[in-house]
Amino acid sequence: xxxxxQIEDYIVSKGVVPETETRGLLVYSQDMNNGDCCLPCFxxxxxxxxxxxxxxxxxxxxxxxxxxxxxxxxxxxxxxxxYFSRTAMAQSVLDAxxxxxxxxxxxxxxxxxxxxxxxxxxxxxxxxxxxxxxTVIGGSLYRIYKYLGYNVVGINHLGDWGTQFGKLLTAYxxxxxxxxxxxxxxxxxxxxxxxAEKDDSLNDEARMWFKKIETGDATATTVFxxxxxxxxxxxxxxxxxxxxxxxxxNGESFYNDKLQDVVDELKAKNLLVESEGAMVxxxxxxxxxxxxxxxxxxxxxxATRDLACAEYRKKTYDFDKNLYxxxxxxxxxxxxxxxxxxxxxxxxxxxCVHVPFGMVSIEGSGxxxxxxxxxxxxxxxxxxxxEKTKAIIAEKNPDLANSEETAEAIGVGAVVFGALCGSRxxxxxxxxxxxxxFDGETGPYLQYTHARCCSVLAKxxxxxxxxxxELVDDDTFALIRHLNSYDDIVKSAADKYEPSIxxxxxxxxxxxxxxxxxxxxxxxxxxxxxxARLAITLAVKNTLKNGMELILLKAPEKx
RNA sequence: GCACCCAUAGUUUAAUGGAUAGAGCAUAGGUCUUCGGAACCUAUUGUGAGGGUUCGAAUCCUUCUGGGUGCGCCA
Numbered sequence: 001x002x003x004x005x006q007i008e009d010y011i012v013s014k015g016v017v018p019e020t021e022t023r024g025l026l027v028y029s030q031d032m033n034n035g036d037c038c039l040p041c042f043x044x045x046x047x048x049x050x051x052x053x054x055x056x057x058x059x060x061x062x063x064x065x066x067x068x069x070x071x072x073x074x075x076x077x078x079x080x081x082x083y084f085s086r087t088a089m090a091q092s093v094l095d096a097x098x099x100x101x102x103x104x105x106x107x108x109x110x111x112x113x114x115x116x117x118x119x120x121x122x123x124x125x126x127x128x129x130x131x132x133x134x135t136v137i138g139g140s141l142y143r144i145y146k147y148l149g150y151n152v153v154g155i156n157h158l159g160d161w162g163t164q165f166g167k168l169l170t171a172y173x174x175x176x177x178x179x180x181x182x183x184x185x186x187x188x189x190x191x192x193x194x195x196a197e198k199d200d201s202l203n204d205e206a207r208m209w210f211k212k213i214e215t216g217d218a219t220a221t222t223v224f225x226x227x228x229x230x231x232x233x234x235x236x237x238x239x240x241x242x243x244x245x246x247x248x249x250n251g252e253s254f255y256n257d258k259l260q261d262v263v264d265e266l267k268a269k270n271l272l273v274e275s276e277g278a279m280v281x282x283x284x285x286x287x288x289x290x291x292x293x294x295x296x297x298x299x300x301x302x303a304t305r306d307l308a309c310a311e312y313r314k315k316t317y318d319f320d321k322n323l324y325x326x327x328x329x330x331x332x333x334x335x336x337x338x339x340x341x342x343x344x345x346x347x348x349x350x351x352c353v354h355v356p357f358g359m360v361s362i363e364g365s366g367x368x369x370x371x372x373x374x375x376x377x378x379x380x381x382x383x384x385x386x387e388k389t390k391a392i393i394a395e396k397n398p399d400l401a402n403s404e405e406t407a408e409a410i411g412v413g414a415v416v417f418g419a420l421c422g423s424r425x426x427x428x429x430x431x432x433x434x435x436x437x438f439d440g441e442t443g444p445y446l447q448y449t450h451a452r453c454c455s456v457l458a459k460x461x462x463x464x465x466x467x468x469x470e471l472v473d474d475d476t477f478a479l480i481r482h483l484n485s486y487d488d489i490v491k492s493a494a495d496k497y498e499p500s501i502x503x504x505x506x507x508x509x510x511x512x513x514x515x516x517x518x519x520x521x522x523x524x525x526x527x528x529x530x531x532a533r534l535a536i537t538l539a540v541k542n543t544l545k546n547g548m549e550l551i552l553l554k555a556p557e558k559x
Numbered sequence: 560g561c562a563c564c565c566a567u568a569g570u571u572u573a574a575u576g577g578a579u580a581g582a583g584c585a586u587a588g589g590u591c592u593u594c595g596g597a598a599c600c601u602a603u604u605g606u607g608a609g610g611g612u613u614c615g616a617a618u619c620c621u622u623c624u625g626g627g628u629g630c631g632c633c634a
Contacts, residue, residue, distance in 0.1 A: 027575075040577055042614055052614075078614085079578070122634090162634065252634080278632050287562080288630090295632040302634050331563065332629055358565085359627075392597075410597090421583095422572065426565070427627070434571075438597055440583040441572085448597045456594050492575090504573065504582090511582080518590090518599045537594095559597080 004037060006067060007082055014062045017044050017055065032474060035074065035081030042078055052078030086477050090468040093484045097539040102546060110149040115313050116142055118325035122159035123231045124168055124185040127238055128375040129430050130368045133357045136419045136552055138325040139244040140499035143550045148494055153317050158251025160228060166210025167192045169220060170202060182234045185227060193371050238378055241412055243552050258308040259300045266293060271343055281340050291336040306337045314348055321351050328356035355497040357424035363431035381435060386411030388436050400558060409554035410444050416552045417443030421503045441507050443553055446544060449510035453541035454557040456522050462534040470529050475519050479512045479536060486543055499551050506547045513540045
C-alpha cells in the first residue's frame, strides 16, 4: 500500500498548504521515534510567509479526521509527524506480502522491451574476475526488469573480432599442437607477444591471418570457429553456476556486413568529415573529441560497430531502453556514440544508457592484464569459495542432505554478493580474504537468515485468520516497515540500474529479522501471538527469497 | 594540457538537501532455561581542506589536495 500517496492526498485536501509545493515533500521517517512518515514544512515557509513550526501546527489543527491507518499526528520543530496504527499497517503489509508469495516474476507484463548488453566476453581469453561485475550487474538487472514485467533481451556482445585473432592464428599454426583448451590458447597468445618483440615479421603474419578471417578463408574460419566454440563452452560453465542467461550471442563479428550501411548513412546525412586522413564525425561543439568512424586505410572502428549494433537492436527488438553494462573506461566512447545517433536523427538515442561500473584490480599485484598473465580466473574463485563452504558444512552440519548442492549455492552466493553489495561505480580491489568472508553483511548471512525462517516454519505454519493486535513493539514494527518498502526498493534499483540498492535492503531486512528472532519467541503458548509471528516469519522468508533471486542468490532451506 | 569519475571510523561501506551520519569486518567484552551461534548485544573511533548557496549540506556550486579513467586511426 502506498501510504505516502494517501497521506499526501489527505494533507492537500485540507487546503491549508499549496498543493504543488506540498507534493513530493512527504517522506518515510528514518527514525521511528519521529513517526512513520513526516512532512518537513520548511520549504512551504517562504510562499506561505509563515514559520515552519506554525505551518505544522496549523496542519495538525486541521486534521481532525485522520485516515483510518493513522493513529496520531504531531508537530515537532517544523516537522509534521504521522504515526501509523501499527496493527492496521501490520495487517495490510503482511496481507500484501503473503499474497505475493515466493513466486518469482509475479508482476504483470508491461509491454516494454529492454535490451541489456552485459558480460561480453572475449574469445580465447580467460574469464577472469574483471568480468565479474558486468556479468552479475547485468544478470541481476536482467532479473529485476523481468520481475517488473519487462520483456528483457540479454545480449552477450562477444569480443570476436580484431587483429588480436590474427595473432592467435599465427601462434596456433606456428606452435599449437592438436586440441586446444582455454589455457593453451592463452599460452599461445602470451607467447606471440613475447616472440613478436624480437621478431616483427610475426606481426605481418598476424595481419595476414586476420585478413583471411575477414575474407572468409576456409582454414582460418574453421580454426577460429573452433576457438569460439572452446571459449563459449568454457564460459557457459561459469554462466550456469552463476545463473546467468542470454538471449543473444551476437558479437562484434556479427555486425561486419552492417558497417557499410552505417558509413553510407552518415555520409548521406552529411555528418562525416575527413580529418587527418580518417573519416570522423566532429563533436567539438558538444565538448567532445571527434568520433572516429573510418581509419585512414578505410577500415572500420569500434564506434562504427557500436552504431551498427544500436541500429540493429532498435530494428530487431524495438527496445524502450537499451543498456550497456560496460566499465567506466568507456564513458567517452558511449557518450560519443549516443551523440552521433542523436545527430543521425534518432530520437531513441536518449533511450540508450551506458551503465558504468568501477575497475577491478588484484590486491597486491594491481591491474589485471591478460598479456602478462596477471589474472584471477572467476572459476577458481568460485571453486575456492565452494570448497571453503564444504569445509564449513562438514564442521557445522555434517548430516546435511544434498550438501554438495548447498555448498555450491553458498559458495557462489558469497562471490556474487561481494560484487553486488557496493555502488557499482566504485573501484573494487579483489582479495580472497574478502570474497571468502561468510560473516556479517554477506551472501551466506542472507542465506542463513532465510534458512532460519524455513527452519521455524518447518515446525509450524500460520493458519486461519491472523490477529496482529499484540505486535506493537519496536522490533516487530521495524520489520513490518521494512517489508512494506520492498516494492519501492526494487523499482529504485531498476531506475538507477543499481542492484546494490536491493542488496543493502535485504541485509537490512535480515538484520531486522534476526533482531526480532532473538528478542521474540515465535513458537510459543499464546496461539494468537504465535500465529502472527509465524505470518511475519513467512513474509520475511518470501521477501528474502524473492529479493535474493533478483540478485542471483539461491535460497536453500537448510544449510 | 583538457574532460570525466572517486574521496565518509584502522578497513569495506550506507545515508530522494532534512531531525542524533547507519552498518559489516577487525579489536575488547558479553549472550547458551538456543524456534539454527554462518546469530544477537555492548564498547571505541568518522564526512580530505577552504570558501559559497540554503531555515537546513556527507549530499548542491566553487577553489585546492589526493587517487583513478579517458582524450583519432585497439576494443
